[in-house]
Amino acid sequence: MTRITAVYDIESPSGVAHAAAVMAGEQSTGTFVRLAAETDALRERSAARIEAIEITGESPRPALPSRREGPRYERGRVTVSWPAENVGLSLPTLLSTVAGNLFELAELSAIRLLDIGLPTALIAACPGPQFGAAGTRRMLGGHDGPVIGTIIKPSVGLDAAGTAALVQTLVDADIDFIKDDELQANGTYCPLADRVEAVTAVLDRHADRTGRRVMYAFNITDEIEQMWRNLELLEANNATCAVVCINAVGLPGVRAVRDRSSVVIHGHRAGWGLYSRSPDIGISYVAWQKLWRLAGADHLHVNGLANKFTESDAVVREAALAVQTPFAGDGAPAYTAMPVISSGQTAWQVAPSRHLLGNDDFIFCAGGGIMSHPGGPGAGVIALRQAAEAARQDIAVEDFARSHGELKAALETFRKPSIVV
Missing domain, CATH: 3.20.20.110 (Ribulose bisphosphate carboxylase, large subunit, C-terminal domain)
Structure with a gap:
């Protein structure tokens, strides 16, 4: 594995696919508008990628208070990946990447991190249990x-x-x-x-x-x-x-x-x-x-x-x-x-x-x-x-x-x- 992966359970008034795209942008190269320095080459090298989307249901009401509203709130499981180079060998940066600002996004009326997958190089760089x-x-x-x-x-x-x-x-x-x-x-x-x-x-x-x-x-x-x-x-x-x-x-x-x-x-x-x-x-x-x-x-x-x-x-x-x-x-x-x-x-x-x-x-x-x-x-x-x-x-x-x-x-x-x- 050369990329970091994270699996989320999310809900959104904007639809799961749109919310996943916002998550990927927010947690890598993007922000709320396209940047002049955010070239195609930069995005190819460093942007997060949506690997899988599975729709699991919907609700007429949001699971959590949300500033964004919609006629329905779609629920789904989303897998996002990042280039390992974005994080390097830092556990704090890893945590900021997979569980950072995305928990505050207005597009999400629910978000729970379910699992993470890590490159061998990152795992091996950490000390792990001594005993x-x-x-x-x-x-x-x-x-x-x-x-x-x-x-x-x-x-x-x-x-x-x-x-x-x-x-x-x-x-x-x-x-x-x-x-x-x-x-x-x-x-x-x-x-x-x-x-x-x-x-x-x-x-x-x-x-x-x-x-x-x-x-x-x-x-x-x-x-x-x-x-x-x-x-x-x-x-x-x-x-x-x-x-x-x-x-x-x-x-x-x-x-x-x-x-x-x-x-x-x-x-x-x-x-x-x-x-x-x-x-x-x-x-x-x-x-x-x-x-x-x-x-x-x-x-x-x-x-x-x-x-x-x-x-x-x-x-x-x-x-x-x-x-x-x-x-x-x-x-x-x-x-x-x-x-x-x-x-x-x-x-x-x-x-x-x-x-x-x-x-x-x-x-x-x-x-x-x-x-x-x-x-x-x-x-x-x-x-x-x-x-x-x-x-x-x-x-x-x-x-x-x-x-x-x-x-x-x-x-x-x-x-x-x-x-x-």
């Missing part, structure tokens, strides 16, 4: 099965000592992975330096006693130079993972962390609803996650089945599979990442999560699903491991629970969700 699933497992000492994890709760409010006390409870429960909440970074009540010192002491003692180091993801989200200093703090304390709120720091921010990091980058998608919640505007997860994998995220949140948010199970399935799908193209690096399944998860959702992926290369984060187990956090972790083993053996979780007490108690405690994938 991914395989590297995460190595840092966990050759871990088998899905990674069982949780999030420090309360989200904010605990000081460093309180956080460390909770971490002690969790490592005693034999958990694999713990993360700071996205809201807990470097506040005055629980400064990152104090938290790293207190938590690391717990992790070190546990590793000395058991030979196994639990992965703790410290939230380093901040300005770029401060994130670099935060990385130095983590590395000085033998930390293995850093949370980065990727929408907050942007593509250059994630790339800046990746370029200096010796730890796993746990990409949190806080703010994702801004891009995803409306079917009529935004970016699909399929397109969005490619950019963050290219920038260097090792882990990416994908929500969870029967979650507490608005996304359907089908959308969660699509997101989880996308993160593990290699980049297309001859010679392109795969750059796969590790999906993080979370949000209202219990032992009921382990097997469906594994089945939809077809492998164990995911992090399964449960808060209440561990901490609220009637036998305590240790039993909560054991129950999740038992659910994972039932899934590996392809045994119904209720049947497996008959001979596994912790799992049985979990299934009796937590309501069985309705899952449709």
Whole structure:
């Protein structure tokens, strides 16, 4: 592939074909009038091109408020391409090209970016995940099965000592992975330096006693130079993972962390609803996650089945599979990442999560699903491991629970969700 492609779902009072032409002009050589310097040769070299149009329907009313009006609003799927030379090897320029001013065009009463296709040279020029699933497992000492994890709760409010006390409870429960909440970074009540010192002491003692180091993801989200200093703090304390709120720091921010990091980058998608919640505007997860994998995220949140948010199970399935799908193209690096399944998860959702992926290369984060187990956090972790083993053996979780007490108690405690994938 020598061109960049993007697929959009659009609606227009001017007709899909006309709107597509406006999009192509706006996002390459054109503007609202023909320019004297916009020669035929220049357009041949640099103009965007409409590759495909598929009409999918129409409506008597616009999906979104629009200054342009018409007797009907035609809907369709449009594929646009650009010469790779327009973008070079810049992820920020790529994003400005495929998701820039076109979201504001008056000709569009709906626009959603569905997918992007990239030249191998651009993919290979990006760092991609440094560790991914395989590297995460190595840092966990050759871990088998899905990674069982949780999030420090309360989200904010605990000081460093309180956080460390909770971490002690969790490592005693034999958990694999713990993360700071996205809201807990470097506040005055629980400064990152104090938290790293207190938590690391717990992790070190546990590793000395058991030979196994639990992965703790410290939230380093901040300005770029401060994130670099935060990385130095983590590395000085033998930390293995850093949370980065990727929408907050942007593509250059994630790339800046990746370029200096010796730890796993746990990409949190806080703010994702801004891009995803409306079917009529935004970016699909399929397109969005490619950019963050290219920038260097090792882990990416994908929500969870029967979650507490608005996304359907089908959308969660699509997101989880996308993160593990290699980049297309001859010679392109795969750059796969590790999906993080979370949000209202219990032992009921382990097997469906594994089945939809077809492998164990995911992090399964449960808060209440561990901490609220009637036998305590240790039993909560054991129950999740038992659910994972039932899934590996392809045994119904209720049947497996008959001979596994912790799992049985979990299934009796937590309501069985309705899952449709």
